[in-house]
Amino acid sequence: MPPTPRVWQVCDACGHRLPDDDAAAQCPVCGGLLAIEHPAPVETVTTLRERFNHRCCMTSPGAMQSGVWRFAEVVHPTADQLVSYPEGNTPLLARDAVRRFAGCDSLLLKHEGMNPTGSFKDRGMTVGVTQAKRIGARAVACASTGNTSASLASYAALAGIPALVFVPVGQVALGKLTQTLAYGARTLLVQGDFDACLSLVREASARLGIYLLNSINPWRLEGQKTIVFELLQQLGWDPPEWIALPAGNLGNTAAFGKALREAHAWGLIPRLPRLLAVQASGAAPFATSFREDFAVRHRVKAETVATAIKIGDPASYERAVDAIRATNGVVTDVSDAEILEAKAAIDAAGAGCEPASAASVAGVRRLVREGAIASGDRVVAILTGHVLKDPGILQWYHQEAVPPSASANRPIEIAPSLAAVEQVLQNR
Numbered sequence: 001m002p003p004t005p006r007v008w009q010v011c012d013a014c015g016h017r018l019p020d021d022d023a024a025a026q027c028p029v030c031g032g033l034l035a036i037e038h039p040a041p042v043e044t045v046t047t048l049r050e051r052f053n054h055r056c057c058m059t060s061p062g063a064m065q066s067g068v069w070r071f072a073e074v075v076h077p078t079a080d081q082l083v084s085y086p087e088g089n090t091p092l093l094a095r096d097a098v099r100r101f102a103g104c105d106s107l108l109l110k111h112e113g114m115n116p117t118g119s120f121k122d123r124g125m126t127v128g129v130t131q132a133k134r135i136g137a138r139a140v141a142c143a144s145t146g147n148t149s150a151s152l153a154s155y156a157a158l159a160g161i162p163a164l165v166f167v168p169v170g171q172v173a174l175g176k177l178t179q180t181l182a183y184g185a186r187t188l189l190v191q192g193d194f195d196a197c198l199s200l201v202r203e204a205s206a207r208l209g210i211y212l213l214n215s216i217n218p219w220r221l222e223g224q225k226t227i228v229f230e231l232l233q234q235l236g237w238d239p240p241e242w243i244a245l246p247a248g249n250l251g252n253t254a255a256f257g258k259a260l261r262e263a264h265a266w267g268l269i270p271r272l273p274r275l276l277a278v279q280a281s282g283a284a285p286f287a288t289s290f291r292e293d294f295a296v297r298h299r300v301k302a303e304t305v306a307t308a309i310k311i312g313d314p315a316s317y318e319r320a321v322d323a324i325r326a327t328n329g330v331v332t333d334v335s336d337a338e339i340l341e342a343k344a345a346i347d348a349a350g351a352g353c354e355p356a357s358a359a360s361v362a363g364v365r366r367l368v369r370e371g372a373i374a375s376g377d378r379v380v381a382i383l384t385g386h387v388l389k390d391p392g393i394l395q396w397y398h399q400e401a402v403p404p405s406a407s408a409n410r411p412i413e414i415a416p417s418l419a420a421v422e423q424v425l426q427n428r
């Protein structure tokens, strides 16, 4: 192994540099967001790829089996005592029914809902909580629409560090809130929306000296980069034309942009895929800015059935603009009806996902219809969360909505008799 290179936390806005063990949540000089700067790997591309591949099939237990720590050299080279479940190693699925729905023949679904707490957040959290432990944080905190809090609660429990979470009261899906409670985080139900929770936690963590683990934390993004590294590896480092993902607070869009730029600069991939960031129409400040060539940063009062991305003032806006520009990307928005229709198609194909995740497929369908994506383009859509995260929407969609949607699968109550079963089968 070559010597471990020096890694810095660098301010996006003013370039101020902090060592990699500094606990600051943002730049102490100008308040800008911090990013991790990796020196270019000293090894050849072939050596790096071989190392990543070798770790895929290791049989010994341990964190290097993780789909995040497999890429340690380009994520957190100086981390030692890893707080890992392990996570990642999520499948890349081909589902014909979803391909037909989206009108895209080579669509693949990267199912991040198959992470330990059921969302992609675990990839960022294993790195963020490892860093929290490394710097001796006395407690960790986040604001959340539910998945980040579930993930933080689990990884903080694993590390033995107390966790404090701020979530908007009445706006978090049942699966996520109950997970957060089960894993033991101190949970504050804030009388406000996600944007209010985020500004409150930023203030509180600065005041109380609690390590902030929202996606403005640079280590979180390093972990989330591995969604891209892993899917590129699964494709033999032959990049697709497009990568589509749901977009809320824009941490993931920023992480994807960083991963792609680095993979390209280091020679791991020969060309950049285009990013497609998809917002819900009721929470689409980024899509509105995109249509104006990012001349203005918009903020909205968010409203959507996809509660994970119900965010009106995304924190990683500038970074996400860079990601879209660097990849010749597109930002679009889809209605709640389009999201639920895409979700029904994904669910009925046996893959399943939570509502926000389906925005990626709904966005692909939209761009295929508009002619921006050709039906033969290779597209990977990210499913960010598990179908069981939001049982409430499933109950409403399948059992309660009046009139029912064409895809609703109403259960049928029957008397406990064979005649009743036969009656049902005849009616089919």
Ligand code: F0G
Pocket: 119, 121, 143, 144, 145, 146, 147, 148, 149, 215, 246, 247, 248, 249, 250, 251, 252, 253, 308, 309, 354, 356, 357, 384, 385
């Ligand atoms: N999909 C799911 C399932 C999410 O939980 C989130 C964000 C996103 C997509 C959007 O990612 O914010 O990086 O643009 N959830 C955060 C949370 C906000 O608190 O769990 P983003």
